[in-house]
Amino acid sequence: MTATADEPVEIDVAASSAAAVKKVGLFGRLARNQSVAIGAVLVGLMILIGLLAPLLGATDPTAISPAARNLKPGVERNIFTPAGEQVTRTFWMGSDSLGRDIYSRVLYGARISLIIGVTVAALSVAIGLVIGLIAGYIRWTDGPIMRVMDGMMAIPGILLAIGLVSVWGAGLVTVIFAIVVPDIPRVVRLVRSVVLSIREEPYVEAAISVGTPVPLIMFRHILPNTIAPLIVQGTFICASAMLVEATLSFLGIGIPPDVPTWGNIMSEGRSYFRIHPHMILFPGIFLAVTVLAVNMLGDGLRDTLDPRLSKRI
């Protein structure tokens, strides 16, 4: 810069607008990242499948037809509807030991799995964020809160689920609660670590010295920095919640067996696994693809949202 002290400092408008052009928008960067694109498409597909299950040829997932038990995938059978009509139906993914259509069950199962994944992620992130902000910013609360969190982390999720089921009975709320509780401390730790590093930034100290009240400092200057890592952590929680739900249902301590979830379907197929592997195969594939997609989305988001990592792209 050649400007002397007495001249006003000209800001090179052209240079700064060139910098602005170079900075591709967030969505542009997200779309350019392959794992974000693939992950988002697959997750979107699963959501559509869950929502549009009735339009995709799925019938009542709980309807039993004793004449069509243990069918191989792709077999056609005449069955009676509850109304008493006889219809011909193709069992695309075969049927289970009670003659229920696995295709319909898997499609409807997507609903439960996604609801659990998203709800658990949203709840644990929301609760963890609030607790983490408090523990990170208000010094004296840090010790007590973090020791409680350590305690919560020590509770094995499956044991908690068994305990809760015996008290409250099996159900969606019980399962969600049992998965949320051990996940909260993970979010709290993450948020707290971000807060601890950001609160030492000079711009936060500048905000303190211009008299900004503490809640505003948290909301304006600290909270935005936690969003990127939280989105990433949220997707991982979402994926693991679906897995844990499947595990709980598989063990028979999750969602009641009449509700179709991927875990339940696999749990019921367990005893016939050697003769009829399709009973476990199809829900297994759906679960694996969904979890993979959510994880890819999370990985991609981390790469795109973290400025240090995004430089490599």
Added chain:
Amino acid sequence: MKSVLDIRNLTIALPKGSDRPHAVENVSLSVGAGEIVCLVGESGSGKSVIAHTVMGLLAGALKPVGGEILLEGEDVLKVDEARLRELRCTRMSMIFQEPMTALNPVMTCGDQIDEVLRTHTSIDAPTRKKKIIAILERVHMPDPERLYASYPHQLSGGQRQRIMIAMALILEPVLLIADEPTTALDVTTQAQILELIRDIQRERGTGVLFITHDFGVVSEIADRVAVLRLGNLVELGPTEEVLRRPQHAYSRMLISSVPSMTPKHRDRDTAAIVVLRTDGLGKTYGGSSFFQKSRPVRAADDVSIEVRRGEALGIVGESGSGKSTVARCIARLIDPTEGRIYLGGDEVGWLSSRVLRKHRRRIQIVFQDPYRSLNPRRTVVESVIEGPMNYGVSRKEATERAKSLFEIVRLDPRALDRYPHQFSGGQRQRICIARALAMEPELLIADEAVSALDVSVQAQVLQLLDDIRDKLKLAMLFITHDLRVAAQVCETIAVMQKGKVVEYGLVADVFNTPKHVYTQELLKAAPGKGWDFAAFAPA
């Protein structure tokens, strides 16, 4: 004189989309045996790029596209990786700016030097050890036997830099590249390291390419100076010649921007009211927790200072002297553990945060790092109006005030809606000053506010602070490690060492007749004290 390094028409391309096509353009430069050539320039001038290219350490994105680099006649741009590895340490060596990260923290210092010998020679172990002890002695390390077995974290910054020098010189290379080797060190340590490099270089006839941004260092050490500007070599000549009669306008501007060591005379208004007074201010860190034994650290101890309206008090000292702790206690970013702070007539050191909020706006602070002082996610106008809006000023009125403040700090008010990353370091520091002024404070604290800036930008910001102080009759507390800056800005000065104020008085008195041993040492160690750069003549 035989030249050991010959850089001819070197051009290095920057990746597409950068602000200029070449990092370094058509640079020719030579270093003779037994000669120290200083490569000077501001940040982004390409001086480190040249050093890294010579060593073959260039980042992948940068490509040499023209010219040659002859090390004793051999072009290092053309040799393969194996030969380059052979050349490093045996023919050419490099020491870096940050001695902590340049050493491996999990290896003892002796092992790290030993590694050089094991890689490049076939000397047996006892001889190697003897050689290492000898070189440790040569770089003036106390107790070399013990240091051989020490880990880097057990040493001070200056000692670590000595280890780096020992490692670089153990195989007696013909060329030593020093990339800002003293920038991270305190001024007294810097003086010792410079002397060491000079001594060893003379004794062994090593050619040194010394990279620095500091003309004080240049005047101490250089035989010849090369001035770089945006990748172009604008001036090259013997040190004295360049310092006395710089040919290029840029070198002239750069050299004249270096603040003088002679204190600037300022008229004092002895009737001015005292804005800030501290009385026995102290801060002790540490204290015991459940699992740890108490290990208290007294960061500030019995600090009593005062600042009058329209005056600046400088607090100088080396790192760890407690000068920033004092500033942060006064701004109440940390709570003092002893003593009192009077702002006007009000005691603010022990106020609860609720009562303190009323007084917050009266003290404002400008921080060192312009890149972290502004929230990157908010436009600069949001940052400037945040304070006034906290005290009930409407958004419209605050924005109007921000516009006029931008004019005061000489920025274009049309740039208010931009984000911090669209401004340079110096411009950001101006924005921070505008943010502080928006509160109409009585006391402005500048905590190393110009230390991270290039010397020409630093001169502009110092001028700006001076103007503002005169115009608004502000009291200023100026924290700095740079005696030159303190000499130009302050009326009074407090020298701190290990948390205590060891000397306190008028700037002219302290500079001309320092009483305390530590002050004398500091003044003696200041690089380039023999030159008055702005006058282009020896002081």
